[in-house]
Amino acid sequence: MATDLVKVEHISKAFSGVTALDDARFDLRPGEVHALLGENGAGKSTLMKIISGVYRRDSGDFYVNGEKIPGDLTPQSAQNLGIGIIHQELNLCPHLTVAENIFLNREFTVSGFLNEKKQNEAVKQYLKTLNLNIDPATPVRNLPVSKQQMVEICKTLSMNARIIIMDEPTSALTEKEIDDLFKVIAMLKAEGHGIIYISHRLEELSRIVDRVTILRDGKYVKTLNFAETNLPEIISLMVGRALTEKFPRIEVERGEKVLEVKNLSSLHGVGVKKVSFNLYKGEILAFAGLMGAGRSEVVRAISGADRMSEGEIRINGKLAKIHAPREAIVQGLFCAPEDRKRDGLCVKMTLAENITLPSLDIVSKLGVILRKLESKKSKEMVQSLKIKTPSVDQYVRNLSGGNQQKVVVGKWLMRNARIVIFDEPTRGIDVASKIEIYNIINDLKKNGIGVMFVSSELPEVLGMSDRIMVMCNGRITAELITKNTNQEEILKYATQYS
Template sequence: MVLEMSNISKTFGSVKTLKDVELTVYAGEVHAVMGENGAGKSTLMKILAGAYTADPGGEIRIDGQLVSIDGPLSARKHGISIIYQELALAPNLTVAANIYLGREASHGGVVLKKCMADQCRDVLARIGADFYPDTTVAELSLAQRQLVEIGRALHARSKIIIMDEPTTTLSSREADRLFDLMRQLRDDGVAIIYISHRMAEVYELADHVSVLRDGQYVGTLARKDATPAAIVRMMVGRDLSSLYKKEHKPARDPVPALEVRHISDGIRVRGCSFALHRGEVLGLAGLMGAGRTELAYLICGARTRSSGEMLVAGRRVDFRTPRQSQDAGIAYLTEDRKGLGLFLDMTVSENINLGICGRDAYGGWILNRKRARQRAAQAIDSLLIRVKSARTPVGTLSGGNQQKVLLSRLLETRPKILILDEPTRGVDIGAKSEIYRIVDDLAKAGVAVLVISSELTEVIGMADRVIVMREGEIAGSLGRGNRAITEENIIALATGAGCMPQQGRSN
């Protein structure tokens, strides 16, 4: 084994974040570490990378030798590199300068830039980089910057590379390229410790999966035993089937809550038609680039419609702005909660009340602070938002709690139609289960819900019906009188495989 951590504990003040955790990793494997937010994954990895110092009593062995890691330089000396979700690169420096950062080649106090660039070429070739040593990092995409981080780890001859949520900002094509590189590194004998909330990635890549829960080690599964159901059971202490609730019953109203007829934007969306009923959860699936988000933008007025029509509760509407759609009872939860949804430097209360605080303002313009506090407290309680205070900045919360804050703001608008775009992206299993509960409760209350998700198990678990997009069009519908809602049928429609007939409209 290349790494053995035993009896690792960490205390912050009076809070014990880790308690006697163990981890064993072998050379030439991808070892996933999973757990809900707050389970202790990042703390354990930061101890291994030298960012934190463990409590006395634990041991770390590298290649069987007891080592003491008292800082990042010490970790690097022992062959350990970590690639954080927020990449630690200097964008104003070249690729070569970043790879050598802290270990610059010099002679007589002069940095040998050409020498460093020349010696980086082999590493860049090994990782399949399509840029050069003298390229400035600011010119690179996020996926390319990630390659620079991996190149830096390889150049430092790391035996162990820790990757923390590496695919969060990558497209599916970029993620596939990263996976190919990880397999190559594994075959070359490098040990990769992989942290991700995405079950499909872990299931595809990991040779072993170790699970933490509430700061304690639960166990390790070999690849053959690491089924999604087994992993979830270890993470949350209950079965996968219990995550999804379908206690709601869609209404049989003759008039749909929302009807979309042949709408197009002339670019990404072409002639899409479907109906969404009160109390129904309708899934919208498709490959990346199929036009799912663009369709949502057309519905909520964030994108200009070139043709077609929409009806809300049987009345024709023509939204030109998101405000108009909101006034008509449509709320949209963006897939980019940090960039387009939340104000990270504002408090939980401010984010929840944003946009609706004028509803009960004195004289129509003086903020009713008491009502705002009550509204925030009610949202925190009903959505189980884990936060010390409503005055806590949203940027300090976990991804799941941030998502629930954004969702609570939308619910305060009292929507009749709710569009959720990737509602559980970057969210741990426990928070996912709570979001699924919220969606089911909304549907029971008569809200019509459209869920866009790239996770097929999520679509299947939540939706009463599923419509699938392919290349900007509705390729077909599954469930309720159509073919069964299965992964195979969704993929067949999304890719055009098989002989499934297209359906332009589904009721």
């Protein structure tokens, strides 16, 4: 049998006394896709950061191509050994161009001078492999999240790594981009590369995966050949119990109109053209459509993050003038945004500070923050959302990706909201925590709050909403009653360009 590209055994790692990995192991063979699975906070990213030299292991053995690596790796030495990683959270420099990001610190130079033309040509080649139609000279901050993710993937591919770690690469991609990525993965596999694949979108595993390894609470659980297992078995190994009821739908009688949007247009992003809809108390309204349909732009315009160019918004029948998110908040409209790192969280602040940030009036007195109260309120939220953290004083950047998402949700739940809007609420969230988020959404619904959510996952749209607005190309193409519709009908309207 061929030598393993990578093998790690007995890996342990603690962060200031909190165990992230405890005797974990993993191995990767040439020409395989090996998925690493586990709940939020199970230690997947930590193990991958150890393999790619970002973190040092506390203990354990490390082999690359059968040879023992005695000391610690650094990102540079890992790269020299052919290990490349696509990180879960985007790591690009927003103000630099696509090409500059891809070749950061490895610039094409001729006698010390940057050869921009040659660099752009090289980048174009990589973009082409991924079927990406973007100009290498575009600043990354002008690209939507999904394209940024593709640039991140391009960057790793351009390093010619033999061992490629993909930490949730598809969480922000469109269906088409996922197809393109999977083609590239098949190609890399055929060339003998090994791919370590992390994802919470378990449904997609069957398209690419050869083996799976499951971690739970930092411990190794099991490695299985994908062909010899099934999703229910994988899920029960991940969560330690069988999960029932994926979408805990509840029936609530819908109340009065709480939000009325009329002829809303916006020139931001892909644009929004004359969008009108109503939202009622105790109702869950989903916005479905393909990535780039304008759903996030609607959310951004309503919540004051973008300026609307035309239209009218009424909350409880009263004309609402919203020019900034704080004005929306004052009127009881809250939004949990799509890009949590950019819009939703201050990663350099603690969990408690983040959760209470929109609620400073509740946790302060005469302009002074009452730290004890802040801590008490945050602890309640950590408990009710089951956020996995050693304490509320933990910096948000040290939380696992899925737990960061829960903090975003927790922020808005602190307030007494009338309308809560979620943009891709369960992106990067594990199966069990997804159900927790659905329960939160249901709790809001039960309390007479109007809930609106944008989601690219049709099973979630169909499983949780009462009504669906389908968008395509900045317009609403259909309004559907969830119980009378299906996936095919939604997709038909989602692709109705005209």
